[in-house]
Amino acid sequence: MSRLFADDIVALLRQRVETGQWPANSRIPPERDLAKEFGVARNTIRRAMSQLEAEGTLSRQIGRGTFVAAANSNALAAIIKRMEGISPADMMEIRQLLEPAAAAFAATNASVSELNAVQEACNNANSATDMPDFEHWDAEFHHRLFICARNEFLREIHNIMRILRNQPLWLAMKKRSFSEERRQTYCIEHQAILDALLRRDPEQARRAMLVHLQTVERNLLGRGEPSQV
Amino acid sequence: MSRLFADDIVALLRQRVETGQWPANSRIPPERDLAKEFGVARNTIRRAMSQLEAEGTLSRQIGRGTFVAAANSNALAAIIKRMEGISPADMMEIRQLLEPAAAAFAATNASVSELNAVQEACNNANSATDMPDFEHWDAEFHHRLFICARNEFLREIHNIMRILRNQPLWLAMKKRSFSEERRQTYCIEHQAILDALLRRDPEQARRAMLVHLQTVERNLLGRGEPSQV
DNA sequence: CTAAATTGGTTCTCTATTGGATCACATTAC
């Protein structure tokens, strides 16, 4: 087996916390004892613990010992980890809940300069020639629309979706489903959303966004119709 | 059989990343090992890896190894940190988007044992005598309902909301707005949601949940009606 | 109250592993 023991130690220690073997707020054994127990150098234990301390799982105090932190930060770290494994289908389902609503909010809440930013992204996506360039302005279009919605929580949820969609698995999927014909469809649908925003029409914006997301889902997950190639 | 060239190696390595054989953030075998495995020279592996590194699929670190570039966990952690500062109004707005939909999903997707778990939480909330106890089973009721919805992403978003609602500011707010009369109202509304789930009626579940959340919002944010001091 | 023991914090050297860079040579494609 390869080296990089510290990462293994991190996993082992985290497991003991998560299984309740080391309850919240309890003191865990001294670094020197753990080093002996795992058969590694104290340095390695320390590196592992530093990582767990950074992510909030442990808290260390000179002279006193190392303690299992309260559940909060622990849970957040676990959520992040679980989110990286979410299926595209699950995410598309939630996008179809949130983004039409975001579009409706945007129609009423957006400032003129925010709408201009959306328009700019839309135009850049229209004139993009290669796929990465289009990808970027497409993402930017949706992101700027979420900013228009003026709901911080909604915006941050979209930030999460944006990061997850940039993972290799997603990129491969998007690349597979991309075609010039589809790009043009997306541009037309973007324009319809933008028009509704500019007319300040929440219901139309919601509908246009839903239509767009259904197209994206069909193309991405291959539901409903046979695709080209 | 044809020889393997750098471009073939690129395709093979990319496939391993995209299929999840090499998960995000994991360390891949050393160049020397891969060279042996594919039966090519280390330089060939290196050329392939350089390409994957340039396109962002891999990240290499001298002395450590080569890693699958993944969703930036730091960025996700930063998002959650920003989320800690969002306003209750913003969150209630999104809850009213997500939870009615979750209730509708739950009506169709839940297993009987999952529904039993919801019922148990509902009963425990009904018979709770003090506020912390009710708080706990109220949260549990909503959480178990999200599990019924069978959408991982939705469930994790709710986990985040749950953690945020346990922060001191929120707790003070909930405490201020709590009364025995309101507790009873919540219990009746919970029961209505549960009944709709048991009848497998998505539309009724959606409506019942929306009614409940509007009550909660009115009580929590003091909208629409004057509240006690 | 004081001194000793405990425990985390820091720094050092040594060794093994691993990616980075370069070279001469062989093979293949045109």
Added chain:
DNA sequence: GTAATGTGATCCAATAGAGAACCAATTTAG
């Protein structure tokens, strides 16, 4: 034949782990 590409080898640079020594804060024994 020439150019491009892969092979095999060598050396360099960065990093992690082992092991040890010492410091600083806290707790405990007396």
